[in-house]
Amino acid sequence: MTAIPAPADLKQPTLNPNAETVLVKRYLRKDEEGLVKESPTDMFWRVASSIAAEEEKYEKSPWEPEELARTFYDLMIEGVFLPNSPTLMNAGTPLGQLAACFVLPVPDSIEEIFDALKHAALIHKSGGGTGFSFSRLRPAGARVGTTGGIASGPLSFMRIFNTATEQIKQGGVRRGANMGILRVDHPDIIEFIRAKETEGEFNNFNLSVALTQEFMEQVEAGESYDLFDPRDGRIRGRLEAAQVFDLLVNKAWASGDPGIIFLDRINRDNPTPTQGEIEATNPCGEQPLLPYEACNLGSINLSRFVEIGDDGVRTLNTKRLGEIIHLAVRFLDDVIDASIYPLDEIADMVRTNRKIGLGVMGWADALYALGIPYDSDEALALGKEVMKMVQDESRAASAALAKERGPFPAYEESVFGRTGEGPYRNATTTTIAPTGSLSIIAGCSSGIEPCFALSFTRNVLDGEKLVEVNPVFELVVSETVTDEAEKITILDHVRRIGRLHNCPNAPEELLRVFRTAMDVSAKSHLAMQAAFQKYTDNAVSKTVNLPNEATEDDIREIYLEAYRQGVKGVTVYRDGSKTGQVLCTGDGA
Ligand code: CDP
Structure with a gap:
């Protein structure tokens, strides 16, 4: 594919300091001396242009590659959609392996x-x-x-x-x-x-x-x-x-x-x-695969879809979400073509089933912004509505791509082919990833997890520590708490213990909405997982977080409840029970 040169008028990404640190450490290309040789702008253009260039080989593509590259670029720099880390790291490079x-x-x-x-x-x-x-x-x-x-x-x-x-x-x-x-x-x-x-x-x-x-x-x-x-x-x-x-x-x-x-x-x-x-x-459990199969993932940041209406009420812009889902599916399908796989067996398997895993991140932040408690029926209902939309629209997008480029080669023998559903371009379209690193780059809460805390120190690579206060929380405090002294007390309390628990003077409304992983019961964690699983082809990455005092009976109940709720698997984490986790807490970039 011919490389598309970067247009001079590209928008610059605005990244928070944590995102910048993570990009510099692991994502930006380095020269032989280990010196960083690309900027975040270069990186996002490298990814956007090399993925969009795949459109050239599809005669019926409605997109002109440079225009599509610009569209992909904007989605990424605005933190609206990001492909999984290997795509960010390796797209447009000689290694070229793009699946997680x-x-x-x-x-x-x-x-x-x-x-x-x-x-x-x-x-x-x-x-x-x-x-x-x-x-x-x-x-x-x-x-x-x-x-x-x-x-x-x-x-x-x-x-x-x-x-x-x-x-x-x-x-x-x-x-x-x-x-x-x-x-x-x-x-x-x-x-x-x-x-x-x-x-x-x-x-x-x-x-x-x-x-x-x-x-x-x-x-x-x-x-x-x-x-x-x-x-x-x-x-x-x-x-x-x-x-x-x-x-x-x-x-x-x-x-x-x-x-x-x-x-x-x-x-x-x-x-x-x-x-x-x-x-x-795969390692975090969200992607069941056949032997020698690989899958590339991508996540839409739901917190970017919360908008304030003329009446001052915040809502989720589902119309725009629908449009972005179609672009994201096109992106992920192009990634399959752009990727170089480490083994012929894998390349064959991937190109036969063309699985992609589109999911969401920033869910807890979106709920904060909407004023909906994570552990409420309203949150479960909205979760189902949103994920149903991701499922339905991603299938519709995959069906449209099948018309444009043909169905996945195993379509006829697949369950869809046998029942006359489709044809689709991809055997699966949806997966909820942990987004351990992507959520840092996009500056949002990870996957569909409740926020671990309202402020916390993140241990990133090589022992470096990054401090973060949840930006939606800060915004809502500044909007709703008018008394300066009170504002300071609340923010100090949150900075110290990471949550509102026992915070003197905290308004009821803040206590109701700004719940963290530790304030949410195990049952509510699982209910959210089950709500998203209902509309997810593959699986949902979810850790049921428990306080240190949780008992074995609590865990037994979670495992039994997971079985009853129909989820595909479950992971628990009791606070303080592990010194170093393999993944999922943001230390794994
Ligand atoms: O945010 P990012 O794209 O880096 O990854 P993730 O959503 O946290 O994890 C998605 C998948 O990437 C995991 O289930 C693993 O398959 C893979 N992964 C990995 O291989 N090594 C890591 N350190 C992190 C993730």
Whole structure:
């Protein structure tokens, strides 16, 4: 593709200092000496122009590439829409790997295990994250045919993946992240659940146990279940479902890991079952993928759609949201063409299903601005309305692209093709990402999470600390609290403890609206996740945050409620239970 030169009259981005720091550290291109050689303007134009240039090959495209590049550029510099980090880092560069999410198969042979390890290293180097199911590996203690020796089991191989990730992160664009999954009926499941008992072990992994509806019923009925050898399906043991579940709950209470995923639910929504079975997700759990599949994500910042009407009332501009969704889908579909994939198998799989994951961020900020408490029925209803719109409009956009460029190659055999729905250009269109770094760049709350605090110190890369006060909170305080002394008391209180809790003189209205993750009950966290999941093709990244005093029973209740609410998986985090998280808190850029 020919590079489109930057027009002289481009608007300049206005970035807050935290966004600037993150861009300089990780996103802006550096020369051989490590000196930054592009400005944020250069970066956004590099991304916008190289993605828009893909339109040239589509005769029916209604867009002239430079005009589209300008449109993409404006969306990014205004913090309205951002593609996932690898696209920002690598678009228009020789590396050219633009997707954040990958799943690699780990078959049961030394050759194939070490192939997976090498492929993971290549993906981490380019800023992508990898998910693996280790369920196909023979259990510890099983015979090794070629040598007559004894197999060491999934855990021992996972340790190698963990160490390799540790080394790659020194030189890569960001620290590598992995998801490790094991089916609950694998004979090594107990060791897997206990894997993080020793502090620091498997620090480059998020772990999830793959559960099924059948297993949950066995837990509830107090039944036992069989463990199977993955090689031949022979029964290798039996466990009490409730005991396994209790251990899972106990370990999640202690360290946050393992989380759970409902593998049968995920496969029920697999749009291309003839292409294979889904056995794993990407590192943060929001993107279930087939083996060798990758997906690029993008997020629309909802807080930018809140507008004040003539009557002084703030509302969400859904008309504009609809227009932006169409542009975002075009952007993400172009990213698939622009991306260079680290393996031929991955390139083939991606181009066959053309999955994209459009989602939202800045949801909590939007609710703050609208004066709606996060844990209210109104917020759930609006969440559903907004996500339904993202789902419907992204499908409509994908259908329009299918007319312009043809459906995804596996369309005919997909669930859509078989039922006559579509045709679509993309097998999936929606995913809610954590937006750990994107939300810093856009200056908004992350994903659909409630704000962690109203002011906090963010530990960014290399131990550097950044202080942030929620801008919507500051704005609303300045609008509603007229007494200067009172204003100072409130802001000081928030600066000190990060929330309004126990703040003397805080007006009722502020207390009602400005709730933080710790003020929101676990049930409300899950209800929000379920509201967005209802209209999301892939999955929703959501951490249920709990105070340090939360009990194992609280966690058990969350896991059971997650099952009842129909979400695809869930992660809990009890304050203070982990010293260093793999991801999701903004330290992972
Ligand atoms: O905000 P950003 O685009 O950087 O990423 P995110 O939304 O926080 O995470 C989306 C996905 O990117 C994760 O689920 C991982 O697949 C990948 N990721 C990664 O590989 N390494 C990181 N340090 C952060 C994210």
